[in-house]
Amino acid sequence: MTYFMPGEKNANEMLISFMEGVTKRNPGEPEFHQAVHEFAANIFPFIEDKPIYQEMRIMERLVEPDRAIYFRVPWTDDAGNIRVNRGFRVQFNNSIGPYKGGIRFHPNVNMSVLKFLGFEQIFKNSLTGLPMGGGKGGANFNPKGKSDNEIMRFCQSFITELYRHIGSYTDVPAGDIGVGAREIGFMFGQYKRITNQFSGVLTGKGLQYGGSKLRTEATGYGAAIFLNEMMKESGRFIEGKRISISGAGNVATYAAEKILQLGAKPITLSDSSGFIHDPEGITQEKLEWVKELKQERRGQINEYVKEYPTATFHEGRPWNVPTDIAMPCATQNELSLGDANTLIKNGIIAISEGANMPCELDAVNAFKQANVLLGPAKAANAGGVGISGLEMSQNSTRVSWSNEKVEQHLNQMIERIHAQCVEHGRSENGVDYVKGANIAGFIKVADAMLAYGHV
DSSP states (O other), X not given: OOOOOTTXXXXXXXXXXXXXXXXXHSTTOHHHHHHHHHHHHHHHHHHTTXXXXXXXXXXXXXXXXXXXXXXXXXXXXXTSOEEEEEEEEEEEEOSSSSEEEEEEEOTTOOHHHHHHHHHHHHHHHHHHTSSXXXXXXXXXXOOTTOOHHHHHHHHHHHXXXXXXXXXXXXXXEEOBTTXXXXXXXXXXXXXXXXXXXXXXXXXXXXXXXXXXXXXXXXXXXXXXXXXXXXXXXXXXXXXXXXXXXXXXXXXXXXXXHHHHHTTOEEEEEEETTXXXXXXXXXXXHHHXXXXXXXXXXXXXXXXXXXXXXXXXXXXXXXXXXXXXXXEEOSOTTOBOHHHHHHHHXXXXXXXXXXXXXXXXXXXXXXXHHTTOEEEOHHHHTTHHHHHHHHHHHHHHHTOXXXXXXXXXXXXXXXXXXXXXXXXXXXXXXXXXXXXXXXXXXXXXXXXXXXXXXXX
């Protein structure tokens, strides 16, 4: 890592030197480089006149995980064959609370992806106002096409190694892509069996055994609420707006559900097979059909057009469809510079990121230059981990809150996150939500690190 003394370089020079060091120390990790660069580009100008953050090497310390765990996950398929996958857990920073972040099962899971996700999680969790640090984990296991018994055996093998590294005061994983209530149940059951403890060590649990109401809906709901707050702040309204949404899992479907409640019209959903465009709007009835398709039958979104013939199915992602607002809710880097230019040409006014880092860095810059409202993931999709934090609180006190109480907390949390972004991102040209989220998330974590000294 390149070191320099305060006052030796300006913010841009510090950024260049810093990123050279990050890239050299973390070769072959493009997703991690992207996440750090997007964050550091806002932080170095902020700390340029604050020498204590430079003297204490806060940025250099932030980009190094506390630890990264890599392990073998052997399991047996239904044919009796022994299979082997890689498991990971990146415990990035616990300055403000136990490590907190999801577990992802997907073939593209590797250390770069998990380090980017864990790094983003530090500041997302900070924005919630809850005592949670940042971490992420997963495996290069693909649950698609696997039987329930195969997934159970994999989850049990995965947690048999991971259990020794987690705990309700140490590291509290949750679900992510490929890890839903079924997988969390299998992992929590094995953790309980091994440790003989019933504790709040995993979130996203079923309501029967310690889960929180609204956890399934929270990420999508939060992204829609944040979008509504951005629109109101800019003097515009969400009612009647066409909204293109990517994805068809929990985040996408519940974002669409909240969008409907707010008076807007979702017109697209997608999965790995392509996307559907329903110009008449995806109603609540249609959403319930999609939820059943994806959660129960585990089908492809192209089946939608058979049920609702006014819709059309297309390959790729939905960013060429004329729309007012876009909500990328599928996966990282799903929206390119070319997609951004198409959306801008078609008159896009706002983006709310439901997935983690779904826009490429060039796309983010294009949206900023075009004065498109952009709610970054660490702020816009923080509702999910926020409700996970509330699940931890409920587990600690052995209580279960009502839907109304949890939803009230969710709304208040997103409103507070939005206010922090406005406070730190406002300029004469409006609000830079990316800048605001990065700075607001940084301050709390950095000040805690200062309090601890050289650790």
